[in-house]
Amino acid sequence: MLFEIQEALEAVRDFLELGGGVLTLITLLVFFMWALILERLLYLKTRLKGESKTLASDWNQRTDHTSWTAHQMRNSLVAEVNWNARKGIDVIKTCVALCPLLGLLGTVTGMIEVFEVMAVSGTGNARSMAAGVSKATVPTMAGMVAAISGLFPSIYLERQADQLTGEFEDEVAASSV
Numbered sequence: 001m002l003f004e005i006q007e008a009l010e011a012v013r014d015f016l017e018l019g020g021g022v023l024t025l026i027t028l029l030v031f032f033m034w035a036l037i038l039e040r041l042l043y044l045k046t047r048l049k050g051e052s053k054t055l056a057s058d059w060n061q062r063t064d065h066t067s068w069t070a071h072q073m074r075n076s077l078v079a080e081v082n083w084n085a086r087k088g089i090d091v092i093k094t095c096v097a098l099c100p101l102l103g104l105l106g107t108v109t110g111m112i113e114v115f116e117v118m119a120v121s122g123t124g125n126a127r128s129m130a131a132g133v134s135k136a137t138v139p140t141m142a143g144m145v146a147a148i149s150g151l152f153p154s155i156y157l158e159r160q161a162d163q164l165t166g167e168f169e170d171e172v173a174a175s176s177v
Helices: 002-019 021-061 068-086 089-121 126-175
Strands: none
Touching (some): 002 021, 002 126, 021 068, 021 089, 021 126
């Protein structure tokens, strides 16, 4: 078991070395993005529902549901639930958009390495150029995979936020009739 873990860590290290320094940035960004995704999933599934119930019970305890002030207060409660549901989703979407851009940065740095090798040793040394080509292609692939891995959860989180906000809005609207 310990030997397998050690082999896995060595494979990750070799992969990070293969892609250069930009791949390390992509890896850090992916860990940050997924930490945010997991936090939002847990929040939407647990705490937001409790907060919504508390706000709805506060609304239901009011005697006035029809005045202008009551409507403004209801709109404020709906906006608060919407704000809490959507908090952090824009940062996740920014991370998703940043992943391919970092991949392209890796492409540029890898190609610069290829051109440096060509300038020093000429075009006949294919083995020397191969390291630069791998540093150009691996970060691009990693950036695209990282972006795709965060794209679908970000869409899911947005839909969940919309759904929970709509459910809360329906709940406080039904009690004001």
